[in-house]
Each structure stands twice: as structure tokens, then as C-alpha cells.
Amino acid sequence: MCRRTTRSLLRIHLAFVLFCSCCCPAAYGQLSYTVFEEVKAGTFVGNVAKDLNLNVHELEERTFQIVSGSKRKYFDVNMKTGFLYVRERIDREELCAQAAACAVSVEAVISNPLKLYRLEMIIADINDNAPYFLEEVQTINIAENSMLGGTFGFIGASDLDVGKNSVTAYKISPNDYFSLDSHKGGESVASKLVLQKPLDREKQNYVTLTLTAVDGGNPPKSATCQIQINVLDINDNPPLFSSSLSKTRIAENSELNKTVITLNASDADDGLNGEIEFSLRSKGQDHVLDLFEINPKTGRIYVKGKIDYEANSAFEIHAQATDKGHPPMSTDCKVLVEVEDSNDNAPEISVTSLLHTIKEDAEVGTAVALVSVMDQDGGSNGVVQVAIANKTPFKLDTNYKNYYSLIVNRALDRETQSHYNITIVAIDQGAPPLSSTRGVYVQIADVNDNAPRFPEPLVNIYVQENSPPGALVHKVAALDDDIEQNGRVTYSLLQSSGQSPPLTTLININSESGDIVSLQSFDYETLQTLEFQVQATDGGVPPLSGNVSVNLFILDQNDNSPRILPPYSEHGSANGESVPYSAEAGYFVAKIRAVDADSGYNALLSYQLSEPKGGNGPLFRIGSGSGEIRTRRRMSEDDLKSHPLVVSVCDHGEASLSATVSIDVLVLESTADIRTQFRHVPRKEESFSRLHLYLLIAIAAVSLVFLLSLLAFVAFKCRRRTDGGAPVIAAHPDGSWSYSKATQQYDVCLGSDTLKSDLVLFPAAFPPAEAELISIHGGDTFTRTQTLPNSEKVG
Secondary structure, three states, X not given: OHHHHHHHHHHHHHHHHHHHHHHOOEEEEEEEEEEEOOOOOOOEEEEHHHHOOOOHHHHHHOOOEEEEOOOOOOEEEOOOOOEEEEOOOOOHHHHHOOOOOOEEEEEEEEOOOOEEEEEEEEEEOOOOOOOEOOOOEEEEEEEOOOXXXXXXXXXXXXXXXXXXXXXXXXXXXXOOOEEEEEEEEOOEEEEEEEEOOOOOOOOOOEEEEEEEEEEOOOOOOEEEEEEEEEEEOOOOOOOEEOOOEEEEEEEOOOOOOOEEEEOOEEOOOOHHHHOEEEEEEOOOOOOHHHHEEEOOOOXXXXXXXXXXXXXXXXXXXEEEEEEOOOOOOXXXXXXXXXXXXXXXXXXXXXXXXXXXXXXXXOOOOOEEEEEEEEOOOOHHHHOEEEEEXXXXXXXXXXXXXXXXXXXXXXXXXXXXXXXXXXXXXXXXXXXXXOEEEEEEEEEEEOOOOOOOEOOXXXXXXXXXXXXXXXXXXXXXXXXXXXXXXXXXXXXXXXXXXXXXXXHHHOEEEOOOOOEEEEOOOOOXXXXXXXXXXXXXXXXXXXXXXXXXXXXXXXXXXXXXXXXXXXXXXXXXXXXXXXXXXOOOOOOEEEEOOEEOOOOHHHHOEEEEEXXXXXXXXXXXXXXXXXXXXXEOOOOOOOOOOEEEEEEEEEEOOOOOOEEEEEEEEEEEOOHHHHHHOOOOOOEOOEOOOHHHHXXXXXXXXXXXXXXXXXXXXXXXXXXXXXXXXXXXXXXXXOOEEEEEEOOEEEEEEOOOOOOEEEXXXXXXXXXXXXXXXEEEEOOEEEEEEEEOOOOOOOO
């Protein structure tokens, strides 16, 4: 039978081989290699060429290659030597998990002719994984009455390795109660805890063990976890009272729920076995259960009914403590209660309210309520004293015997306290005395006795000029301690009589919110400050009001360009000066003066000069702060005879504004030519006409006459000092001038060319408050008063 089967299998195998040779590439027998996991890349596995009877030189010629296997290419062949080597790291646990045997099938192919080879790579395990527990702490519950020798299982450790590298043994820490019973079953080790000593939860309610798992690797690896053994209780202890007999006293007519005594009992067991419930037993005194009750949880015995000494002077209460074990265990206790006769009727207070709400301006002596006190006891137990327990602005006024009036004792103020809870106490003279309390609630109604008030008496507001109309300037808020209509505040503006421009054309205020808004755009150059008052008025009857003063300061913006002062006009007009050819370096040519309607840094001016380039460099310079144009050097033959200069004046605002002026400076050969050319702007291919010359001489003459008249007038005034503080100008031989106004002294100096000089008058001590600028041009006098801040100059 076996031979027939073998022949049949051979026939089937031959037919399969013939089929594969005709339809498929030739496949040859399987080779098997063993390699350890985690070996380094490049580790030699076997000689494939030798094992497959192939010539090493044929490997490259016939394109020998690994064509199939796992998704990752763990192995490869060296085409030079025919060695099979590890190409990348191999992890047996990743490939085969916990399988006892791990193999990887690899297929190799060679061409010309095409042949297929199957290689089986057996992956051998190494001890590269330590054991591990799924839980760091395991809990086992064991009853305290467990039999000795009983076994208790636990969750063992796991190890990713297999065979001898997996867990082979367990150990536990030394202890008095348990030992470890281990035996090997197949590839794993089973262990259980064995109880060696009786447990008693009342002595020790838990046991902690350290369990260690060790594998069979070399060297071995281990892991530990904690085993928490909870000792479960059984009901082996009855409850125990702290005392089997207790005595106490209680007054008659004690209030319901009054504590008579609290019983204490304990049970050494745990859980339901140690949970105690208290109860009462009558023991032939059924009326006890009608008067007393016990809290089953706390053991507190309290009054359930009315206690009357005349009916019962003493009680014997039997209590029982029972646990909830199975079966339950209980213990009895006896309580003797003695009843004390006492003042068992407290005073009774009756209040009849006359006014539930009283105004805060109520007069002293106003009646609020009627109070009566009654006590059913007689003798000293019925004598009652009545008083107000808390401090209030009220008092009790005696009317007749036990009748009183609750009246106002002092002035009321709702803003200090809006209501009062008056506590009336009545105490009798019993032994011990009994008392009663009664509360009376009194609401204080508001009257309009507080005017609105502002947090500060003066408010300063700063607003940029040119702000758009309708912009929020400031918000004022007044407080009123009154409530409702008496505390509702409205706002309005107060304007001084004769104020110009009218305040209502500049700003407006929202009567409800106190928002101050602008009605027009402010101009600093027109208006710097605005003073007004805001009035807050409440809605009371009569209404009360409060005021706050407001100073509105307009902040300057750089919205005005510098303005060139005469005798020069701005860029585009003809302005001329003359300089002699022999002028030395530093020769004074002209002085440009400009003013700016702005203030502060917005009005701080600086001067800059631009001129055409000459052969020897710039000929003129200008003082950036003074505006004086002077020569840099002596003139040379290469210099131009006419120099068109452009002077720009810039302020220091953000962003800066400027103005320019053009001056044509003519270089003349002599000073006589300068007199002839005074105030003449030479132009190429153009000369003065006789009419222009006569006009210039006439203007100069008139100016000279005016100047002489002015000097004579000043000289006349210098001899007279008036009490009115009239200004006095005095001339000095050195060409300087003195100008006096009231008690202030001004010193003035004029240049050698009087016709083109300006007077800038400052106080002698130079306070930066005021300066008077007087410009004299060709006999004409221009006077300007300019107020300058500390950091400003007039150019």
C-alpha cells in the first residue's frame, strides 16, 4: 500500500515538474539558512553560489537577484563572492510575534536560462526583550477566614522573546503570610500564592508583596510589580457600647429635637460588618417611644414629644446597637433620664407695624410699630424685660405695663443704611430665665438730600486743533448718593455772560451721558483756551445741582507755513542786494526774517541757503537760526557778478512746512555803486530807467525824514518820564537803542545799514515771555508784537 502511494506521488510530482518546465521558469529545491535577529547589517549568512552549484562569475552575467520575500528586503547577495548577507536589521518579534518558529521565505532568480530558487531564512531568537507586567500594581482580595494552604492566582508577566528567553521563574519578597508555588507547563511557567499563616483583618487589613519575573536568557532579564492583598472582613465581632448604663437630665417642655444624650458604640469589623444601627426598645414603657427617638446612624437620642415633669419625673430608655453582618450581631444599653421642673413658658412678643417704610427725614419720636409682650407663667417667671438687641436708631417707649411703642430715636440717613432688621428680645425672670425674640423690618425711603458731585472740582481737557466737528472731547460723570429719580443726573453747560464766541457754538454736552462733543473744528491760532462749567442736576423735588470747572486747552498742530517778513517777499518776486567786490569774508549781505503763526516746535524756524555752483565753491552762507546771509570768503575773478540765491525757511513741526525767498546778489566794484544800486535787483540785459531812479530817491528821502522825526520824538520822550509807563526809546553814540516800557528795560542794536535793519526788542533780563519786533525798511516802520515760548525765536 505504501509503495503504491509513493509511486502515485512520484507520478504526480513528475507531471507537475513537466508542467512547470513547459509553462513556468525552472524552480529548484529549497535552501535553508539560520540567522540570529538583531545582527549587524553585512553579517555573512551562507555561500549561495556554492550551495546552488553556481559559478561565481555567472552571478553577474546571468543577473542573479533576490526577487521576492517580505515587504522589506532583509537579505542580499554579493555578486563578487556569491555570499548571502544581512542587508538591514531583523527583529524576530516584529516578523513572527510570539510564534515558536520564525522563518522568512526568500526567492532568487537567475537568467539565461531562467531559473527560480527558494531560500528559507530561519530567524533565531535572542534575549533582547525583558519580561513585563501589564499592570504595575495587582490587587487580590482574600477573606480573613481563608483556610491555610489555599492558593490564589495572579496575572503573570509577558515576554516578547520565545523559548528559553521567555519567562522561566517567579519570586516574591519575604513575608509572613504567603509563599510561591510554581510549575512549568509547556513553554510557560504557572505560579500561585499559597497562604501559610491565618489572616486577621482587625490586626492587619492588607499585605503588600513584590513579585519578580525572570527570563532564561544569558544574562537573564527581569521585571517586578506590586501585589496588594486586601484582607476582607467577616462578621466576627459584636458592637460594643462605651458604657452599658448612662444617666442624664432634661428639663420639662424641652423643645422638639432637643438632644437628650448621644450613645457611642464601636465594632472592630469593617464594611457592613462594622456598620452599626441604633434603635430603642420599650421594655414595658410604650409611652417612651412616643416621647423619644434615636438617630439610627449617630446614636443621638432626642425629644420627640412634649416632656412634662408632672406626668413623668423619670424615664428608662433601652437602646440597642446592631451591625449589618450576616448573621447580624447586637448589644443592649440602658439610659436613665431624669426630668427637671423649670420655667416652661417663654414670653410671647406681638408686633403691629404702623409704618413698613419710613422716610429718612422722619422726625425723632415718629412711631413705627406697637409691641406687646405676654408670659403665661406667674410670679417672677411671668415678669418680663423687653429690649432691642442690636444697635439701631430706634428705641422702645413704654406705654402701659407690657405695651411699648417702637419710635425713631435719632436722625436717619438712607445713604448710610437703607433698611434695619430690629431684633426685640423679651426675657423673663424664671430660673433659668426664658427669652423670646422677634424681628421687625423697617425700610428707609429716600428723599432728595444729596446734590450731585463731581470727583474733582477742576477738569483739564486737551484737544488737538483741526479735530473734526462732532468728535468726543471728554466725558464727565457726577455721582449722586440718592436713588431712583432723586439720583438721576442730567448735564448742562454754564456760560459766562458776555463770553465770545458763544459757548453753544463751540461745544455741546449730552444731557444723559455727560459726553462733551465739539461743534466745530478748533483753530489754535484763534482760540487757545476755553473755560466753562458743567452743571449736574438731579431729578428730585426740588432738584439739587453741582458744578465742575472745565479748562479746554487747544493743542497746536503744524498747520501754518512760515511767512517771510518785509522787505523781502516770498519766492517768485524780485528781491535784490549788492555786495562790493572788496568785501571780506563774513561781510553782512542781508537778513531774512520769518514768523510762524504756530507755537512751540511748530514755530521754531531754521534757514537754509542754496546758490549756483561757482569756480571756487559757495560764496555765501546763512545762519540757520539767525537768517543772516554773509560771505564765506573773499571774491575772486572766477566768481559770477550776479548770484541768484534761494533761501528756504522750515519749521520743526510734524510734518515740516516751509517758505522760500529768492534774492539776486549783485557784485559791484565800489561802495558808490552800492548806493546807486540800493534795493535794485540787477538782471541780465536790463538797466534802471530814470523814472525808477527818481522814484527810489524819493522813497529814500521820505523814509529819511520819517526816521529823523521818529528820532526827534524819541529824544523828546527820553527827557520825560511819565507815571503811565509809556515806552521810551533812547539813541546811543555806538548806534544802539534803548526801549523802555513800564518797568521793563529793552536793549536794541541796529546794523550799519539802518534802512534794511529790524529791531527785535527783548526784556533786558531776557525772560521768554514777550518780544516786540520793529522792522524799519526804507523809512517805513512795521511794528509786530509776538508772544514766544521758552524754546522759540523770531528769525
